[in-house]
Amino acid sequence: MSMIHKFSMNGYNIVLDVNGGAVHVLDDVAYDLLDFYKEKSKEEILEILKSKYQEEKINEAYEEILNLEKEGLLYTEDTYQYHPSFVHREPVVKALCLNVAHDCNLKCKYCFAAQGDFGGEKELMSFEVGKAAIDYLIANSGSRKNLEIDFFGGEPLMNFEVVKQLVDYGRSVEKDYNKNIRFTITTNGVLLNDEIIDYINENMHNVVLSLDGRKEVNDNMRPTLNDKGSYDITLPRFKKLVEKRSKDKYYYIRGTFTRDNLDFSKDVMHFADLGFKLTSVEPVVGDESNPYALREEDLPKIFEEYENLL
Incomplete structure (x- = not known):
């Protein structure tokens, strides 16, 4: 077609x-x-x-x-869709997103995971469940060598010990099956300390750092559990992680723009001014009944902001 x-x-x-x-x-x-x-x-x-x-x-x-x-x-x-190698291919699994924590230490207003618990009980993934997921990935990956596992949540660092155990397990079995597992993690940064930063920089091929932009923008949508702003907590930790991260390992700042910051090109420039080289600012997803939700009449302004970034 x-x-x-x-x-x-x-x-x-x-x-x-x-x-x-x-x-x-x-x-x-x-x-x-x-x-x-x-x-x-x-x-x-x-x-x-x-x-x-x-x-x-x-x-x-x-x-x-x-x-x-x-x-x-x-x-x-x-x-390509008619090529024999595509038509007769066997379906394989190449990546997993492991929600290792159905819990969070922020309460972002737009959170699709209902502040981390996905509308259920707050709980953390056990090592046994994560191990079974890795076994499933390897068993169903066919001849594909490069695999990916993303630690997600909620806030995955609330289950940091299990994250480390699962990375160790993945590393212990990948060579037996001629696989190369690339681990990534998405974090809001609240729990980052020197130990965790060093671990992430050594073991995670990619790290996604959640921050929405300017202080007033971020703190409006990403408050702590006691309704304080999270910007001043997370920004210094993100800067330290990036400063210590080797150039051959990927990271990016991941922000969300809403109806409250339709001038989001300023948030992208704010990240650049802070020294972050890699950023992704994406539109919020939510029901139009939410005051922060984007509406059709916002599209001209959104298009203008994207053009401002060129």
């Missing part, structure tokens, strides 16, 4: 050929013509667009699109 994606930015009409990866900058005529190219005949397209553009320009644009398609630069087919 062929597919294209169109969008305009900073005065440019941009078209991405999804399957082939080619990117094109088109004039207005060709850009508008694409809306009808696959569904209408050339004569029908001329009739539709002649009130807006000269017939000569429409014909030129049509030939341009036709040539791009013939050259394999536009509307390319997804041939």
